[in-house]
């Protein structure tokens with residue numbers, strides 16, 4: 001017998017469980033469009049050339065050791081990560097008002113930030129977009145925050161519910177925390193325009209709402225690292241405070257290395273010093289200190305201008321391939337005269353298309369066509385290729401007719 005004999009079987013994760021089901025399917029025509037992980041035209045995971053070069057340099061470095069990193073992580077990596085998202089000319093960086101800690105990828109950065117806020121911030125409520133990344137509510141609830149939603153997506157227009165967003169944030173208690181996707185909103189692929197971001201910023205600052213940015217796709221939405229950071233930089237430019245979770249999983253293809261950073265932009269340098277000291281008390285009993293390998297790869301690339309440029313070229317290549325998948329899927333549905341307006345496929349940006357297909361149609365496509373996607377109708381465009389697009393278009397056509 002076991003002391004855990006009474007334990008219930010937990011359900012599979014809505015996103016990562018799709019890969020579990022996909023792996024069990026023996027069909028030769030199966031396609032995995034679930035997890036947001038980039039695949040090449042040949043359907044294979046991609047290790048960027050610049051990452052391989054950086055790893056080679058690290059391995060060849062005779063003085064390389066495997067000592068513990070500080071609780072806050074690799075110092076070079078932290079400085080370079082802040083520069084990447086806030087900009088090399090960021091006033092907040094120049095005034096030493098940014099506390100940055102290396103965390104376990106985007107998820108770890110969100111969790112450490114959530115725990116820090118639950119411990120040290122006066123407002124325990126965090127407003128997250130409806131819909132949002134499936135893990136967000138669990139991360140913040142377990143961190144000790146109270147999760148509420150703000151309207152974000154309008155199914156009727158398949159666009160932003162901007163009025164609903166402004167109303168919900170307008171009626172939030174002053175000082176509440178607001179989670180914002182920096183770019184390439186997951187799962188909808190719908191981002192506010194720069195004008196709308198400015199209205200959001202004004203409303204939030206007028207109510208002292210605390211921005212918590214989640215940047216998991218910088219460079220993936222537009223292909224430009226700077227363009228995809230514009231929303232964040234508008235908030236930093238006004239001198240206000242914010243939290244920022246960064247992930248290198250997608251834009252540097254470091255999924256399994258778990259490389260990310262949490263930055264807190266503070267009102268003054270001496271506050272930033274105290275914030276960093278308190279972040280260490282969150283991290284030490286959680287995982288003590290972060291892994292060295294992935295952060296060393298990122299620091300090697302970001303600090304060398306030639307490697308940085310090579311990275312931006314490879315990143316744009318990934319973004320462009322995803323955009324061409326959008327166009328090809330849209331064209332394939334047009335050719336089939338599939339009923340409905342599918343223009344959102346080419347209007348949405350980032351890794352995902354929020355198709356509008358319902359859970360029954362998703363289940364049908366899995367059973368009949370071995371297409372694997374999340375039940376909310378989200379498709380990871382990076383999982384497609386010229387070879388699989390016709391098969392997906394056939395499945396969508398059959399599902400809606």
Ligand SMILES: Cc1[nH+]cc(COP(=O)(O)O)c(/C=N/[C@@H](CC(=O)O)C(=O)O)c1O
Pocket residue numbers: 015016034035036037104105106107108133135181186214215216247248249255260
């Ligand atoms: C918005 C967002 N934020 C954070 C993460 C966490 O990424 P990390 O690997 O911890 O750096 C992901 C991952 N999203 C994809 C993978 C996943 O669900 O874990 C996805 O939505 O498929 C996000 O989509």
